[in-house]
Amino acid sequence: MTYARPDAQQVAWGDSPFVLDFVEQTYAVMRIELKKMFRDPTELLSRAVQPILWLVIFGQVFSRVRGIPTGNLSYLAFMTPGILAQSVLFVAIFYGIAVIWERDLGIVQKLLVSPAYRAAFVYGKAASAGFRGMVQTVIIYGVAVALRIELQWNLWSILGVLLAALLGSAIFATFSFIIACLVKSRERFMGIGQLMTMPLFFASNAIYPLALMPGWLKVVALLNPLTYLVDALRGLMVQNGQSVHSLPVDFAVITVSFVVLAAIAARLFPGLAQ
Amino acid sequence: MGASKNAAAADPDGTLPPAGPSLAIQTFDLTRRFAELTAVDRLNLQVPHGSIFGLLGPNGAGKSTTIKMLTTLLDPSSGTASVAGFDILKSPAQVRRRIGYVSQLVSADGALTGYENLDFSGRLYGIRRAERKRRIAEALEFVGLTQPAHKLVKTYSGGMIRRLEIAQAMLHRPAVLILDEPTIGLDPVARRAVWERLLELRQTYQMTVLISTHGMDEADELCDELAILHLGKIATVGDPEKLKATVGPDATLDDVFAHYSGGAIQEGGTYRDVRQTRRTASRMG
8 A cells, every 4th residue: 555645735724924814713713603692692682681670770779869979970871881881791701601611512622723823712702702792782772762861872982882892891701711711610610700790890980980989999990991991981972971081091901901811811722622 | 554655755845844754643752741640651653644543542541641742732741742744842833734633522513504613614724715615515525414514513413423523624634634532422333434434534635544442343444553552651553453463363452452451441541531431422422
């Protein structure tokens, strides 16, 4: 028997530059994530329930409490961007569970044996989480209209809100991805996921301003990316809303947080196959 | 093996420097330790180009750990290996471009169709659109899944999933195809179908195939050469006929296996191995 040596030409690999490959791979990952999401949209829709409850029940009751200084905003208008940020957080923070699931199945191993950039998986999943965040945004706009909250309807504000929701989702999905890489088991992940969400939410300006917080909590809140997400949304979404830190600062903090987390996640991802 | 005959085969553009004289895989004192356990212990394997090579051994012998290192999923504790002409430590990215891998687990995504799974793989390997379409059609035809290509994989049988995974792993025309227990949990008909595909892959695409198995019939039917692993070391290596002859005139591979791995069949394998194997088996079945 003689066997021919495998021809080098058989090796399929584009000679395109780094950026192009990276974008294509990221797109491929996002594409299948979105496909799966649309194939079973029940989760997408059931996620709408919680923010509605917060706005309709919690919000209605708390608008009668006049003790929370919300400037020239009604309490409901004040908390609407906070609830959008919260729902972005709650949807994205359990993203890692899917990563662990894929690891148990063997899909992660298949991805890691491919020559695709590790970061492409992180960015692709973050992008699909970002899409979900934008769906949440649409839902919350609907609820806000129904509650007669005065929103800013100019195009740039809306695009800004969508961008913030996308980046916010990307941050927390990637954070979740990192936890998945560290704990590697669904049981432990669920415990930690539950443990993380409430502190992240309460140690932020989502439903009360930073000014009300005791000093130590204010420090924690200022280290929490959710605070900047809420701040950006508050400046963009509702009429007369103001961002305390200014929009450029908010977006800079959000973007840098995401890029740093994504770099960590891409570093940790290969360990998931071991 | 006839592999040595093409030792001098030219590699015109030099993108695949030979790994020693025409070896598709060569390991150099490959070792992996987990805490106090040495799962793979100074392993020196030589897999000729174009061969179907079997890693045989009881659970816990080090087969899966070896495969994880060869596929760059796991770094060795010491030693290294050359796969498809590249060092797994120095150029893992080059190795990844040249290998196909079918894991012991189910790596096809059940929530996608067969076609979508292949398309995704093709994109990850940078195969351009027109070429991707052509190769997907070819791969589907090759594994006999053209008909159900647009059905969700979760509706497939275990044998269909395995064949889809083979299609997935061959899409980028790897020089070396590595399969970890490819027929675990499959019924005899489905197993045979997988074997036929592997033989034909070697024939048609000149791929080198490395499989791990503890099925004696599989090793006998499929492999040109076998390495029996025991406690992370090579107990013996050779072609199935020779191995049988060394043990006795009427020896079967079962005898060879028992001869070289002793009582390890009973004690081998951790809880995690067993759990994983059973889970895979139940999912495939």
